[in-house]
Amino acid sequence: MNIIESAIWQVESNLRTLMSLEAIADRIGVTPAYLTRAFTLVTGHSLMRYARARRLSEAARILALGVPDILNLALDMGYGSHEAFTRAFRDHFGITPETVRDGRSTAKLELTEPLAMDKPLELSLAAPLIEQRSALRLAGLIKTFPMKEIATIPALWPAFDAVQDLIADRVSPPRYFGASLSFSEERGCEYMAALEVTSFAAQPKEINTATVPAATYAIFRQPGHITLMRPTIMSIWQDWLQNSGYQAAEAPLIEYYPPEFDGQTGNGGFEIWLPVRQS
Structure with a gap:
């Protein structure tokens, strides 16, 4: 598993934890600066924006099931309060968690799916x-x-x-x-x-x-x-x-x-x- 795949794995296996860039880099064994550069160059995405989008997308799916206690969901997703979770959710999706829960649907949300690391095109690169x-x-x-x-x-x-x-x-x-x-x-x-x-x-x-x-x-x-x-x-x-x-x-x-x-x-x-x- 390469660095990029390892980073995606860390995000996906810790969706309910607000892991910092430093924590992810430490688990992979590289510096935060190295990981930021590698992830962006290969995927075209910011690692931490991706991690945030994946976490909130997972939360949105749970909300659409009609979860009664948003505070408990917020705490379960690693946020310290209902207010912090609502602010992050609204900033990302433009609506409140209550709206998604009450509507029982994510149809109008732009959810972020897990990144799939497609095999690069078969390039005939000469040895450098x-x-x-x-x-x-x-x-x-x-x-x-x-x-x-x-x-x-x-x-x-x-x-x-x-x-x-x-x-x-x-x-x-x-x-x-x-x-x-x-x-x-x-x-x-x-x-x-x-x-x-x-x-x-x-x-x-x-x-x-x-x-x-x-x-x-x-x-x-x-x-x-x-x-x-x-x-x-x-x-x-x-x-x-x-x-x-x-x-x-x-x-x-x-x-x-x-x-x-x-x-x-x-x-x-x-x-x-x-x-x-x-x-």
Whole structure:
């Protein structure tokens, strides 16, 4: 069982416990930051938002059976009071627990079902190159995407295209990178669309800058279409990583777009640079 499957198992087997991110990570044997990043990259969901949605969906099903005592249900689901449970339930579904109980139905609710970890597409990824790379100076646009908006990250690239001509001191030929700079359950994913540059000194105020520290990377070349980005990352995390003798290091995940990549058609291939360390 890999890290993602283990996290889902912890959620499903503890639906009536308000487990913290730290508690789930501790049971799996990884850090909270590592688990947050891995779960989001593979599933496209926030782990704690998923856990909350699953717990409240289970509660909604019980309420629809006509449970008479909502306080006892609240306590049984790990909430400290009727008020805390009602607030969480209303924030998530837009109606009160009493409404669901009295209506004896969940038909109008958007319930969250258990995540099924589908087998990644049969990708013919070549074995990665394991290489030490020096620090990257990147200039472009940085935006923090809340966990519920992770799927909208590609929308940053058109905004980057509109300002990229302002970027000074770019490496020649141009080297385009996407960098997932950080992941946090509270803040989301801090993502950067960027060009590599030799200096930050002449960058205009409209341009964000970041330095990605030197790291050892497993570099995967994907010759296919850009829509293979998610399946490629899933294959790396679910298949290669757990059998490789390496662990993902807590450093930015890098997307590299080579000169032959066509941003208009999505053709030309790309690379995923996964920072790693020996297990």
